Amino acid sequence: MVEQVEVLTGNAAAAYGVKLSRAQVIAAYPITPQTTLVERIAEFIAKGELKAEYIKVESEHSALAACIGASLGGARAFTATSAQGLLLMQEMLFWAGYGRTPVVMAVVTRAIAPPWNMWSEHTDALAQRDTGWIQIFCHNNQEVLDTIIQAYKISEDKRVMLPVMVCFDGFEISHTAENVLVPEQSDVDSFLPPYNNDLIDVEKPKLLWNGVYPEDAFKFRFIFYEAAQRSLSVVEEVHYDFYSRFGRRYGAIEIYGECEPKVFLVAMGSVASSAKAAVDVLNREGYPVGLIRIRLFRPFPTFELQRAVEGAEALVILDRSLSFTRGILSTEVAGALYNAKWRPKIFEYIVGLGGAVVSHKSLVEAVKHLLARVDEKPKGVVWLKSEG
């Protein structure tokens, strides 16, 4: 297996992932910071490097609607959006989720207006956690490329048939260039077979998605629930398959730094990258700190998280999202640990909303400050300001 090293932004890495996955129908509407991603795909198509139909839609609602239609017609479909666009899509998000259409979407996370703000925040993606999509958060450009390819494999698995959001931070990832290993097309082809699930048969005409009575509706929801449950182990299988072919290991969660520390930071996306740098500093100075990076948010890896935190005294959750009075990641983590045998204290931090910088220095300071008071009772949500 040969891989080419390219210097790519996160958006370009995503576009390469789409090209290598041989997506056949792209439907997208421009929104900052997603634009360079869909422009790159349009360029691939124009140059003949990707054989796909690009539907220039008039809104994000239509972008996803078109992807759903394409998926029904047996084509591999892709779209990408951010913030307001994702919110406009919400009706279609549920349609794709409950409709079991294996669409893959890049969500370049961005703060929601008002006030207008185009920098990163995770509230846009996390507010869609109930729409029936698998959600994966990436923390660097290599992961973005790899995850797009994995996403199709997970999504199109007959046991799953659910759409996947590949989420990564606007600008911090989307517009920041890094070295990225670009796999060979033939290697991706052998990992990801073509998609051919055309559901429409004129010889056996059926209605798709027409009205159902309550008892049938309940059954359909249970079928969806079973697929959602199964998706957790399929994600693991795909991670392993990917690792065995490409040598890069991904998991539902990633543990970094000390494995059995006193305190775990918990973070997603580019916040986790800053947290890794903070853990490096803290470990060098002898502080017993590790990081749990949540990569898979839907389905939430409850049992893996429960196992990972065993023995830790406290979790410091770095939430780049807000649900009224708490961070969304915090409520999710707290919920996952409620029935666990080992329940560390949870210290909740709100960080980096609206693109505010989350520097590793500020995290180092915050953790040192907390370690001195870790025996005290958590005093509610702390807003962590960062000075560059």
Added chain:
Amino acid sequence: MVTINELTDDEFLLKGNSACAGCGATMAIRWVLKILGKDTVLVMPAGCVSVFQGMFPASAFGVPVVDSSFGAQSSFAAGLIAAYKIKGRRLKVVTLAGDGGTADIGLHAVSAAAERGDDVLYICYDNEAYMNTGVQRSSLTPYGAKTGTDPKGKLEWKKNLPLIMAAHNVTYVATASVGYPFDLMRKVKKAASLSGFRYIHILTPCPPGWGFSENLTAELGRLAVRCGIFPLFEVEGGKLTLHKVGSRIPVRKYLELQKRFEDLTEDQIQYIQKRVDEDLRYLEIIEKVTSEVKRDG
């Protein structure tokens, strides 16, 4: 031209569906599908048809149907068309939506599909209000008509959607009425023979919504055309052609058969007559101006 001898005996809108007695939409759809035949897939948003098509697992259709969310039909269809294009599959993709789904909640997506020139036949069945939710006004409800949300009668003039679609420079636009089934079928046949975005706007009178006796659906469809309130025309290659149907009758003859117009004042009836005359004159001018247009492809 379409004659009764060449119509297939096959039915693609089946008996026993739960449409209201005298439903104009069922008449239109039955004829449309007889022309299009079985290699057709319907993409359909919420609306009367999505209700009377049947509840899972039943189906009133002899062709496959994809139900879309309300207003998303054109974009679902765009995706399906793109998939078929890249997969090399040949199926007629037809969007079938009511006046609300087309002129109101779906207009952005319909307009986008028209502007892109999607290879689709769009059928709008216009019963002039949100009927399956119990008669609320749409932008295609005519002036003066009472609905659940305009209990004193609508104060605004009906949006001229067929001309709006024609302004997109699409392959084909036509209006049709269930009062003239062979004209309707001729237009469907013609549209089916073309490619690109094709739009047929069909007036489908609605007995419960408009308040008339179930045996008068076809008659209302004819009177609407004859009084000029729903003119029949085609736009192809930039040329508009008006169809004259017999001698004109006063709009009063059409309005007085419908309960939704029962509270109209004499002044309002005069106003409607005047506006209808003006609108017809406007179409005649367009017909004249565009008669010399030459456009390739």
